[in-house]
Amino acid sequence: MINSGSSSVKYQLIDLDGPTRLVAGTIGRIGEPGSEFHDHEAALERVGEEVAPHAGELTAVGHRVVHGGATFTGPALITDDVVKQIEEAAPLAPLHNPSNLAGIEVMRRLHPDLPQVAVFDTAFHSTITPAARTYAIDREIAERFGVRRYGFHGTSTAYVSRVAAELVGKPETANVIVLHLGNGASATAVSEGRCVDTSMGMTPLEGLVMGTRSGDLDPGVIFHLIRGGMTPDEVEAMLVHRAGLYGLCGDNDMRTVLDRVAAGDEDAVLAYDVYCHRLRKYIGAYIAVLGRVDVVAFTGGVGENSAPVRRKVLSGLAQMGIRLDPTRNSSVRGARLVSADDSSVAVAVVPTDEELEIAVETADILARTNCE
Ligand SMILES: Nc1ncnc2c1ncn2[C@@H]1O[C@H](COP(=O)(O)OP(=O)(O)O)[C@@H](O)[C@H]1O
Ligand SMILES: CC(=O)OP(=O)(O)O
Numbered sequence: 209m210i211n212s213g214s215s216s217v218k219y220q221l222i223d224l225d226g227p228t229r230l231v232a233g234t235i236g237r238i239g240e241p242g243s244e245f246h247d248h249e250a251a252l253e254r255v256g257e258e259v260a261p262h263a264g265e266l267t268a269v270g271h272r273v274v275h276g277g278a279t280f281t282g283p284a285l286i287t288d289d290v291v292k293q294i295e296e297a298a299p300l301a302p303l304h305n306p307s308n309l310a311g312i313e314v315m316r317r318l319h320p321d322l323p324q325v326a327v328f329d330t331a332f333h334s335t336i337t338p339a340a341r342t343y344a345i346d347r348e349i350a351e352r353f354g355v356r357r358y359g360f361h362g363t364s365t366a367y368v369s370r371v372a373a374e375l376v377g378k379p380e381t382a383n384v385i386v387l388h389l390g391n392g393a394s395a396t397a398v399s400e401g402r403c404v405d406t407s408m409g410m411t412p413l414e415g416l417v418m419g420t421r422s423g424d425l426d427p428g429v430i431f432h433l434i435r436g437g438m439t440p441d442e443v444e445a446m447l448v449h450r451a452g453l454y455g456l457c458g459d460n461d462m463r464t465v466l467d468r469v470a471a472g473d474e475d476a477v478l479a480y481d482v483y484c485h486r487l488r489k490y491i492g493a494y495i496a497v498l499g500r501v502d503v504v505a506f507t508g509g510v511g512e513n514s515a516p517v518r519r520k521v522l523s524g525l526a527q528m529g530i531r532l533d534p535t536r537n538s539s540v541r542g543a544r545l546v547s548a549d550d551s552s553v554a555v556a557v558v559p560t561d562e563e564l565e566i567a568v569e570t571a572d573i574l575a576r577t578n579c580e
């Protein structure tokens with residue numbers, strides 16, 4: 209499994225019979241000053257060396273691909289044609305797809321005989337309704353430019369919503385709100401295993417406040433900045449790299465933000481308040497979208513590890529039937545319920561496992577292909 213991201217390459221060799229992880233690693237800070245790795249090519253060559261001792265045991269390579277455009281509604285066996293279509297979707301995810309493609313290119317070169325599979329972040333969201341998918345703009349222009357909601361983090365969300373549904377004893381029928389809070393952050397409404405709405409849009413910039421991305425804002429702000437003298441590229445770079453928590457307080461790591469909040473730092477307090485306010489709004493919105501919610505599931509680095517964020521976001525939602533149990537909320541790791549016994553909506557913490565989900569989906573498509 210290769211997750212070749214914007215600044216890191218995560219890789220795992222998984223034996224699905226266990227499942228057992230035979231090799232696992234992350235190469236971070238690619239291209240930054242002082243890094244051993246100047247580009248993805250070099251990092252991926254190293255991954256190839258790490259995996260080499262197990263070459264005989266390899267049966268396939270699964271790749272995370274962030275944007276699958278309108279074409280891919282499930283995983284795809286990689287061919288030259290599939291590569292071309294991933295390239296065509298790259299302008300919609302300029303931070304992610306080019307690195308994903310670098311991973312595919314190097315692994316196809318190192319292992320030309322192995323089947324390679326692309327697992328798309330967008331695929332799980334392909335079931336969202338036209339009402340949730342459509343932006344209210346000129347339809348001809350939307351069609352011509354491919355403007356619609358796609359949604360991201362689908363591989364993580366598919367996995368987490370399934371585990372959360374099992375935790376509440378409704379594996380087939382649960383309605384789940386998944387909050388994936390990592391560097392990127394998204395909220396998704398899942399009904400009976402199918403995505404019905406999600407906060408990220410045509411690109412991974414819409415929705416929640418993120419580490420360095422703004423999430424929702426009035427599109428008028430963009431024109432105001434451009435008319436004020438910024439170029440479109442400058443505005444985009446600001447909204448993607450210097451906004452979110454980082455834009456508000458100069459730190460994008462929630463741990464640092466929380467330390468500063470504890471020390472009474474006003475910028476950090478505002479950043480934290482804006483982050484939690486937006487999240488709470490989306491929970492309310494998705495309760496309305498779903499009508500009935502069985503479980504709210506937190507995942508991603510912040511969602512899994514930060515009891516204070518979960519507490520602040522959910523405080524005041526008792527009217528909506530959501531009550532945390534403070535002891536469970538502060539307890540250590542693992543997939544678990546953290547709601548109080550009298551909470552009519554359960555709250556779960558589920559460590560995500562995109563790698564396992566990619567491996568499972570890769571094996572699934574190979575099994576199906578071999579049957580045909
Ligand atoms: N104990 C913690 N408390 C609060 N935030 C945490 C904690 N541990 C990790 N995080 C946050 O998780 C973020 C990374 O999330 P992760 O899901 O690993 O990111 P990525 O999107 O790169 O996969 C970090 O920026 C950090 O803010
Ligand atoms: C799509 C996306 O935002 O991914 P990440 O959180 O890995 O940046």
Ligand SMILES: [Mg+2]
Binds near residue numbers: 390391392
């Ligand atoms: Mg992530």
